[in-house]
Amino acid sequence: MTTGTLTLAKALNAGLRRALAEDGKVVLMGEDIGRLGGVYRVTDGLQAEFGPRRVMDTPLAESGILGTAVGLAYRGYRPVCEIQFDGFVYPAFDQIVSQLAKMHARTNGDVRLPITIRIPVGGGIGAAEHHSESPEAYFAHTAGIRVVSVSNPQDACTMLRQAIACDDPVVFFEPKRRYHVKAEVDDAVPLDEALPMGAARVARPGDDVTLVAFGGMTGVALDAAEAAAEEGVSLEVVDLRSLSPIDYETVTASVRRTGRIVITHEGPREAGLASEIAAVVTERCFPYLEAAPARVTGHDIPYPPAKLERHMLPDLDRVLDGVDRVLGRRVVHA
Amino acid sequence: MLQLLTETGTRVPSDDYDPLIADVDGDALAALYEDMVVIRRIDTEATALQRQGELALWPPLLGQEAAQIGCGRALDPDDFVFSSYRENGIAYCRGVAPLDLVRVWRGVTASGWNPYEVNMATPQVIIGAQSLHATGYALGLQNDGVAAAAVACFGDGAMSEGDVSEAMVFASTFGAPVVFFCQNNQYAISEPVSVQTTVPPAERPAGYGIPSIRVDGNDVLAVLAAVRAALARAHRGEGPSFIEAVTYRMGPHTTADDPTRYRDPAELETWAQRDPVSRLRTHLETIGAMPPELETRIAQAADRVAAELRSGLVALGDPPADVLFAHVYAEPHPELERRRDEYLRYLDSFLPDPGAEEGAR
Numbered sequence: 001m002t003t004g005t006l007t008l009a010k011a012l013n014a015g016l017r018r019a020l021a022e023d024g025k026v027v028l029m030g031e032d033i034g035r036l037g038g039v040y041r042v043t044d045g046l047q048a049e050f051g052p053r054r055v056m057d058t059p060l061a062e063s064g065i066l067g068t069a070v071g072l073a074y075r076g077y078r079p080v081c082e083i084q085f086d087g088f089v090y091p092a093f094d095q096i097v098s099q100l101a102k103m104h105a106r107t108n109g110d111v112r113l114p115i116t117i118r119i120p121v122g123g124g125i126g127a128a129e130h131h132s133e134s135p136e137a138y139f140a141h142t143a144g145i146r147v148v149s150v151s152n153p154q155d156a157c158t159m160l161r162q163a164i165a166c167d168d169p170v171v172f173f174e175p176k177r178r179y180h181v182k183a184e185v186d187d188a189v190p191l192d193e194a195l196p197m198g199a200a201r202v203a204r205p206g207d208d209v210t211l212v213a214f215g216g217m218t219g220v221a222l223d224a225a226e227a228a229a230e231e232g233v234s235l236e237v238v239d240l241r242s243l244s245p246i247d248y249e250t251v252t253a254s255v256r257r258t259g260r261i262v263i264t265h266e267g268p269r270e271a272g273l274a275s276e277i278a279a280v281v282t283e284r285c286f287p288y289l290e291a292a293p294a295r296v297t298g299h300d301i302p303y304p305p306a307k308l309e310r311h312m313l314p315d316l317d318r319v320l321d322g323v324d325r326v327l328g329r330r331v332v333h334a
Numbered sequence: 335m336l337q338l339l340t341e342t343g344t345r346v347p348s349d350d351y352d353p354l355i356a357d358v359d360g361d362a363l364a365a366l367y368e369d370m371v372v373i374r375r376i377d378t379e380a381t382a383l384q385r386q387g388e389l390a391l392w393p394p395l396l397g398q399e400a401a402q403i404g405c406g407r408a409l410d411p412d413d414f415v416f417s418s419y420r421e422n423g424i425a426y427c428r429g430v431a432p433l434d435l436v437r438v439w440r441g442v443t444a445s446g447w448n449p450y451e452v453n454m455a456t457p458q459v460i461i462g463a464q465s466l467h468a469t470g471y472a473l474g475l476q477n478d479g480v481a482a483a484a485v486a487c488f489g490d491g492a493m494s495e496g497d498v499s500e501a502m503v504f505a506s507t508f509g510a511p512v513v514f515f516c517q518n519n520q521y522a523i524s525e526p527v528s529v530q531t532t533v534p535p536a537e538r539p540a541g542y543g544i545p546s547i548r549v550d551g552n553d554v555l556a557v558l559a560a561v562r563a564a565l566a567r568a569h570r571g572e573g574p575s576f577i578e579a580v581t582y583r584m585g586p587h588t589t590a591d592d593p594t595r596y597r598d599p600a601e602l603e604t605w606a607q608r609d610p611v612s613r614l615r616t617h618l619e620t621i622g623a624m625p626p627e628l629e630t631r632i633a634q635a636a637d638r639v640a641a642e643l644r645s646g647l648v649a650l651g652d653p654p655a656d657v658l659f660a661h662v663y664a665e666p667h668p669e670l671e672r673r674r675d676e677y678l679r680y681l682d683s684f685l686p687d688p689g690a691e692e693g694a695r
Contacts, residue, residue, distance in 0.1 A: 027477075053477055059507060064466060064500030071416070071470020071484070074455070077477075095497075098460050099467070106444035107456060109661040143662050143670075167664035198668075245669040 003186045009179040011153035012042045012118075014187040015160040016080065020050050023078060026164060028055045029065050030082030030118075039084055040120055040179055062088055066095035066117070070103070073113040080116045080164055086173075087130030089119055093138075100169045101144030116163045117171045121149065122216040122266050123313055124177035126306040132176075133303055134267030139171045140244040140276075147244040148197060149173035151218035153183040155201075155241060162197040170197075173243075175216030200247035202254070206236035209323050210254040212263040212277060214240035217314065221264060224319040233323065243273060251277065252284050259290035260326040264314050269297040296322035335548045335580060338555040341608045343616030351559040354566075358555065360623030366407060366554050367614050367624075368632045370399040373423040374611060375636035376432050379643055380439070384589040388647055389439045393420045397552070397584030400610030401517050403427060404557025405485070405579070408565060411453065412482035414471050416464035419457040420517075421487045428452040432639055433646040442650055461522075462488055462495030465514065469501045472510035472568075483511040483568035485561075491522025493538065494530045502542040502574070511568035513561065514539070514576040517551060519583035524596040536578035544574050551579030552610040582608070655681060 006014060019026045028043060034057035037044030047055035058065050062083060069079035083089045089096075096117065103113050123132030139147045146168050150156040156174065163170035195201060203218060204225050213221035218239045225235035236254050240246060255261050261281055263274035278293035296314045304312050324330040338346050338355070358366075377395050384392040395402060398420070406427025409415065415424060422435050425447075434446040438457070445456035458464035468486035475482050492498050493516065505512045516535050520527050531538070539546040547563075549556045557579055564575035582605040586593050618624035659674035 059500070059503045061496075061500040061503060063497055064504050067463065067466025067497055067500065068470030068473060068504050071467040071472070072474045073470075074414075074449075074467060075471045075474025075478070077474055091496075094460060094463065095466065099463055102444075104664050105661045107449065107661075108443065108445060109664070110445070110448040110450065111455075112664050114664075146663075245667055248669065 004184070005182050006153050006157075006185040007179060008150070008153045008156045008174070008181050009040055009042050011157040011185045011187070012160055012174065013044055013046070014185065015157040016043060016046060017049070018187050019080070019161055019164045020046065020054060023164075025076060026078045026080060027053070027072065028080045028082070029058050029069060030056075031058060031060055031084050033057060033082050038082060040176070042118070042174070043082065062092035063095050066092040066100065066115075069115050070095060070099050070113055073115050074111060078114045078116075078164055080118060083117060083119045085131045086119055086121045086133035086135055089117075089135060096139070096145065096171075097142045101142045104168070105144055112167050113169055114164075114167045115169045116160070117169070118160075119171065119173050120176045120179075121173040122175045122177065123303060123309050124216060126309070127176070129305075132309065134265065134298065136173060136243050136265075137267060137272050140273060145169045145171055145244070146198070146242070147171045147173070148242050149175065149215035150241065151175065151178060151215055151239050153181065153185045157185050157187050158189050158191070158194045159197050159241065162191055162194065165191055166197065173215055177216050178219065181219070198242045198245055198247060200241055200250040201239045202236060202250065203239040204235070204237040206234035206258070208234045208258055209236070209260040209262060209326055210238060210251070210258045211235045211319070211323070212238045212240060212251060212261065214243060214265065216266060217264050220314065220316055220319060224316050224323070227316060228320060228323060233327070235323065246273075246277065246280075248280055248284065252281060255281050255285045256288045259288055262294045262296060262319065262322040262326055264296040264319055264322065266298050266313055268300045269295055270300045272297055291326040291328060294322040294325045335550055336556045336560055337550040337553050338559060339553045339613060339617055341613060343613050343620060345617065348559075351556070351563070354559045354562045355555055358558070360618070360621055363614065363618055364623050364628060366403055366558070367611070367618055368635065369403045369407065369423075369427065370554065370611050370614065371632050372636045372639055373403065373426050374399055375640050376426065376435065376643060377422065379640040380436055381585070381589060383436070383644065383647060384439070389436060390441045391588050391590055392436075392439050393588045394585035395420050395422055397582045397605065397610070398517055398519055399423055400554035400614070401551035401557050401579040401581045404554040405487070405515055405561045408558050408561035409485065410482065410565065410569075412480065413453065413485060413565060414468075414482070415454040415485045415487060416468040416471065417454065417457060417487035418461070418464065418489060418492070419459055420489070421457070424487060425452070425454055428454040430454065432643045436643065436647055437650065440647060440650060442653055462492035462497040464488070465492070465498045465501035466504070469505045469510055469512050472505065472512035472574075473508055475511055476508070481569045483513055483565050485513045485515055487515045487517070489522065490516065490518040490520065490527040490530055490535055491525065492516070493535045502539060502544055502576075505574035506542045506544050509571075509573040511571065512574045513564040513568060514544070514574065515561065516576065516578045517581055518578050519581050521583055521587070521597075523587040523591060524593075534578060536576065539576035544576050546576035546578065548578045548580060551581030552608050552613065554610060554614055581610075
């Protein structure tokens, strides 16, 4: 058991090490994950410990990584694939949405593909083109796969172990700007005692407005709640954790108390998760709503160059602006 | 190009490949012939069933019987096949029931059989995607230390897909026990193979470091020998191989296709002279292994299979609506269950339809 203060990246490493040690069918696949330990060092030391057949440096072919993972899973393995950066996942799109996502359904449950796809995600690190994307909506739109996004080291470790143990395919988003966040981590939490992977978590209780965030935006949301509290506004921050399925029980229970909801994410607004959550909350909580749901998201543009990304990423002020909108404190320009 | 049986049914000796088929005596040849006759009969029946409205679509294999039976009968039980939608002859050899070949084309299921019961995945429609699945499965076999191989079946059109290229990269660099079995049937729907490649498909694998061979795909003996050689190599842990079986799709791409728009009738006639079934029949007659009573028995067997296929197919009912949601996830999914229940309640809100089929909710 590793109990100690770990960065989110090290917590992922601890989770992978435990999964490799506990189940001989777990194999890691990806570009530069072996000798180098991954470009973010998430797999650091694992190839030396478990060997090159358990921790495989693959050719530079994302469809190849996912497609061969499908074959390995067919044979009873539990592949954990690393896609080096969010923007590199698209060459694997067919293997994920047409093969992986559909296999259990199309074989009437005969073939299970317990594959975890780890993807460093999102912006805020001043990265090059194609290194700051938020592609969660594509995957959340696809039936047959589960999608999660972690925000803190303990969730990173436990939810990665849960994802690997899950018999469904899981797209596992790791927000890059949270990789160096540190916290106490227990890497041996019994998975059946942990909060289920599909459950959201109330990261900060509050009464006036429900603020839904996930991944890299969770830290911003908590900062916003702190700032709002100084002005006498109580925000309830829900860290979504699971993006497919979404834990609507937790979200709607909060909204029924607060009557107001703000949803924030980095990715573009159009057909994004905030839109879906706003729609479901409106359908299920309409009599309880005091204001129309507000979305605080990235713009509907290609992800901008580093010196402009502060305009793309919702910051504390934009989140609080959304809070003001649902509180009727600000004129809404529709 | 490897050929052990000429177009006129004459046996050609081969120092390299004859030892691989030394066990194929007259009876074994007759059994291969029976397989080819039966699968042609299944194929013809399925085509007719589509024309009669019992199947939504059917991808005929007419002309490719030798390629598929030669490959299918070369396999060991532990080998695992990942194929496209046209390899019904290989599936038949794996033990897939004829009715299970056609369920998916009636539209009552997305998969006709359990892949693990016959060691063959159900047909892949995305061109070339299964080549990676075979390669990954082969990596698993390699990890497990099992003397078995994965077989990736695809056509000449798939040679242009990135997945096939990536599969050959992975197979080569990891030395995976996979056999790439390419049936070059000369067409990808309307596009001749010259649109995909200016060299024979068998010349590509060299660039990946994979040995390859070009065989007469209408010669069941040549295909059997070549696939046995490739499998033996994989079983010995010597890595991947590539086989190009040169054949011809005598029918349309599927029953929805009209090859008269793009194919010269003279070309069809040329390939008809190379017919795989009549070639083997001529050879069997030459060596005295085709007595009239055997011919009659095989014809009756084929008719029986076709009749069973037809009666089984027309008796298939439509599945109930709750099947839609049943296997989307392996583990519980309360949100989807909620949405399923909403839809089933909606369906139940209708008055019963007096004409509705029993069970077709």
